[in-house]
Amino acid sequence: xxxxxxxxxxxxxxxxxxxxxxxxxxxxxxxxxxxxxxxxxxxxxxxxxxxxxxxxxxxxxxxxxxxxxxxxxxxxxxxxxxxxxxxxxxxxxxxxxxxxxxxxxxxxxxxxxxxxxxxxxxxxxxxxxxxxxxxxxxxxxxxxxxxxxxxxxxxxxxxxxxxxxxxxxxxxxxxxxxxxxxxxxxxxxxxxxxxxxxxxxxxxxxxxxx
Amino acid sequence: xxxxxxxxxxxxxxxxxxxxxxxxxxxxxxxxxxxxxxxxxxxxxxxxxxxxxxxxxxxxxxxxxxxxxxxxxxxxxxxxxxxxxxxxxxxxxxxxxxxxxxxxxxxxxxxxxxxxxxxxxxxxxxxxxxxxxxxxxxxxxxxxxxxxxxxxxxxxxxxxxxxxxxxxxxxxxxxxxxxxxxxxxxxxxxxxxxxxxxxxxxxxxxxxxx
DNA sequence: GACAACATACCAACTAGTCGGTATGGTACT
DNA sequence: AGTACCATACCGACTAGTTGGTATGTTGTC
Numbered sequence: 212x213x214x215x216x217x218x219x220x221x222x223x224x225x226x227x228x229x230x231x232x233x234x235x236x237x238x239x240x241x242x243x244x245x246x247x248x249x250x251x252x253x254x255x256x257x258x259x260x261x262x263x264x265x266x267x268x269x270x271x272x273x274x275x276x277x278x279x280x281x282x283x284x285x286x287x288x289x290x291x292x293x294x295x296x297x298x299x300x301x302x303x304x305x306x307x308x309x310x311x312x313x314x315x316x317x318x319x320x321x322x323x324x325x326x327x328x329x330x331x332x333x334x335x336x337x338x339x340x341x342x343x344x345x346x347x348x349x350x351x352x353x354x355x356x357x358x359x360x361x362x363x364x365x366x367x368x369x370x371x372x373x374x375x376x377x378x379x380x381x382x383x384x385x386x387x388x389x390x391x392x393x394x395x396x397x398x399x400x401x402x403x404x405x406x407x408x409x410x411x412x413x414x415x416x417x418x419x420x421x
Numbered sequence: 422x423x424x425x426x427x428x429x430x431x432x433x434x435x436x437x438x439x440x441x442x443x444x445x446x447x448x449x450x451x452x453x454x455x456x457x458x459x460x461x462x463x464x465x466x467x468x469x470x471x472x473x474x475x476x477x478x479x480x481x482x483x484x485x486x487x488x489x490x491x492x493x494x495x496x497x498x499x500x501x502x503x504x505x506x507x508x509x510x511x512x513x514x515x516x517x518x519x520x521x522x523x524x525x526x527x528x529x530x531x532x533x534x535x536x537x538x539x540x541x542x543x544x545x546x547x548x549x550x551x552x553x554x555x556x557x558x559x560x561x562x563x564x565x566x567x568x569x570x571x572x573x574x575x576x577x578x579x580x581x582x583x584x585x586x587x588x589x590x591x592x593x594x595x596x597x598x599x600x601x602x603x604x605x606x607x608x609x610x611x612x613x614x615x616x617x618x619x620x621x622x623x624x625x626x627x628x629x630x631x
Numbered sequence: 632g633a634c635a636a637c638a639t640a641c642c643a644a645c646t647a648g649t650c651g652g653t654a655t656g657g658t659a660c661t
Numbered sequence: 662a663g664t665a666c667c668a669t670a671c672c673g674a675c676t677a678g679t680t681g682g683t684a685t686g687t688t689g690t691c
Contacts (some may be wrong), residue, residue, distance in 0.1 A: 219637075233537045235445065235447055238534060240680065250638090251637075253686090257637065262682090312537060318596075326521065333596065337597055371593060375593050375603075376582075376606075378589035379592070385536035386536065386547040396578075396586075403609070403612075406613070462672085463673060463674095464671050464672070468670090
């Protein structure tokens, strides 16, 4: 096995992430991916069965790389699980920098085009989103348990809501060519989570501070 | 001028909405649109300069038809502007029925694929989203003024946040082939708005979580 | 030699867009 | 009224270019 970090397959996957995030799945041409990766079509079809196979592999590669990225983020160091949840949200806000295609989500982009026509890609995207949400859900559930909360909502639905806000924020950022609008929505998400937990933590005996 | 409701141009636009919402912009073939509309390619190119022109026209048509649809919705009858805002959110939740491509948003789908390559389409999508958000913003601003609120957030950012949640909820619904997950996110949005306004209505403040 | 990892050349299918043409209806002039 | 003229609406075969995929090498390594 040659250097996995810079193998042709890895370069093809990296190129796929870049191009699909900018243009979407359908508009992404295999030849463009090859050119960006610096390999030829023969090499591409050695590593992937076809375009759909690339998309599925790209979704898994995306899950793996972003998963490792978030696992190494500093917010995990908080003792309080709620601090970890809020730290996660702040971290998501902090990485809204640079060009739009550099902070938006591969699988959120792909699933829009493929959910009805490419079940394998849809499943791969769902697995990526759900897997990521599950990590957030764990911290939310821990924070709820710590406070003995029994709200009408579940940790799972709130975790998925965080993903919905982020995905929607990406769409607004694309429409407006502006990351700031996405950051505003993430601020609202943070505010919501604080309100949800404040309601239970303080039992409405809330100090005046404004 | 022939019957505008069933003219070839209108049928082409209706067909475009259906197909683009299911497959996205790039994967939509002009011939499919023509076939669904029951017209020929010659007719298509008589009415539209090309595929991009169709997409721009479809975004405007989408704004017009959905705009009229929401304008006629019953939640506008509430006297209290906050009731109108919450009524809007409930209405958005109520229409999450049927197949995914029947309740998802055309412009949210299109902008993902076109923001970087088709500025004209992106602008049309932005206009559609922003125009819709502005209507929500008006009610939010009225509710804020009524309560003499001066929060850190603005009516505009909250209105755009509602759109982000909805767009994100659509992505989750597509990934999971399930409208229920979208409804859960809209519930969280309603809960958030209630908390934001309850905070001011009931004169209670929040502790600082940082 | 066997196999993985590439490269080159090529094809078949698809598709956006073109183009010459027809049908219809309005208008203006005589 | 008749007719010449013109614009709009529409048709469908055709083209030029694109693109996913294949067939057939070549090279390096165990």
